[in-house]
Amino acid sequence: MTRQAISELRLHRTTTVRVGSVNIGGGAPIAVQSMTMTDTADIEATAAQCIELADAGSDMVRITVNQDEAAKAVPDIKQRMLDSGCTVPLIGDFHYNGHLLLTRHPKCAKALDKYRINPGNVGTGNRRDEQFQTICGIAKVNGKPVRIGVNGGSLNQDLVMEKMQANTDKDLGLASEEIINECMVISALESTELALRSGLTEQQIIISCKVSRPRDLIRIYRALATQTTQPLHLGLTEAGMGLKGLVWSAAAMGTLLSEGIGDTIRVSLTPSPNGDRREEVYAACELLQSLSLRAFAPSVTACPGCGRTTSSTFQELAQRVQVYIRSMMPTWKMQYSGVEEMTVA
Incomplete structure (x- = not known):
């Protein structure tokens, strides 16, 4: 399929949200995101990995902000990145206590380019909305966008039980996975409305609904695409290790991207012990490049091998070329x- 044909499939037009220097949605190039696995309080290690991921092709880098020490470190991490010439947006990932950390550490709130909020664990009962709105209020004051990141593993159980009970009472005959998928969409859309009522604009809100199974992800995002024009962040949560994680991520996101759904992606691979975190970036870049949605590096075409190839020379050469190109x-x-457009055979 040609690049023109793929671009014509991008019929799900979304609002443009600016994250630092990167536009998300509105027809902008689909952005690759990655996440560090360092202790954020370790400024040197975290800044180094952010730079490494950016050099590998990541357009945005997300870091965990889970405690006061991490929040205090954020401004220094950002400065080290800038001092090295790395200008990719820095995203803060918040769970449970984001409203407290952003309130206590205004320099952290200012340094980050986007806040990720999980509406399923931002609070319980009446405090859920209050604490969610606190984060939105801080985003409004600082002019920052947010990602409303619904996650299947931390979905609002009150909403799930309500829908399960309605399914029983009305004898709707829905399978539990259908109800959970519906709840994911409802949570994302209701949280978006709450963010708008809290003072954010449509130009400040990105949505994601991450689950672990490709089939569910496809169904959820198809539903979202018919009900919102907010930019959509694609990704399986807990995709898994190695081959399984790669195949499942490609099956889910490749399907959606080929339908024109998705404005930014992350391939959430579980790394092997002492593994290379850049692998998730390479995977995301290859996925987009395979669909002619973006070009990141010269494509290496190599023989897969068969009974006519009795030497390992071509394998060693292909590997050396790939490593050299990436470096x-x-x-x-x-x-x-235009070097990204080349093909090496």
């Missing part, structure tokens, strides 16, 4: 316009 891309992108 040189940060430099080549600065020096040679």
Whole structure:
């Protein structure tokens, strides 16, 4: 399929949300996101991994902000990135206590380019809305966008029980997975409305609904695409390790992207012990490049091998070429316009 044909499939037009220097939605290039796995309080290690992920092709980098020490470290992490020439947006990932951390650490709130809020664990009962609105209020004051990140593992159980009971009372005959998928969409849309009532604009809200199974993710995002024009962040949660994580992520996100659904993506791979975190970035870039949605690096075409190939020379050569290209891309992108479009055979 040609690049023109793919672009014509992008019929789900969304609102543009600016995250730092990167536009999300509104027809902008689909952005790759990654997440560090360092202790955020370790400024040196976290800044180094942010830079490493950016050099690998990540357009945005997310870090955990889970305690006071992490929140205090954020401004220094951002400054180290800038000092090294790394300008990718820095996103703060908040669970449970984000309203407290952002309130206690205004420098952290200012340094971050976007806040991720999980409406399922921002609070319980009446405090859920109050604490959610606190984060939205801080985002409004600082002019920051938010991602309303609904997650299947922390979905509002009050909403689930309400829908389960209605299914029983009205004899609707829905399977439990259908009800949970519906609740994911409802949670995202209701949280978006609450964010708007809290003073945020449509230009400040990105939505995600992450689950672990490709089939459910496809159904949820197809439903979202018919009910909102907010930019959509795609990704499986807990995709898994290695081959399984790659295949499941590609099956889910490739389907949606080919339908024109999705404005930013993350391939959430579980790394092997001492593994390379950049692998999730490479996977996301390859997925987009395979659909001709973006170009990140020259594509290496290599023989898969068969009974006619008795030597490992071609395998070793292909591997060396791939490693070399990845190592040189940060430099080549600065020096040679269009190098990403090349094919190496």
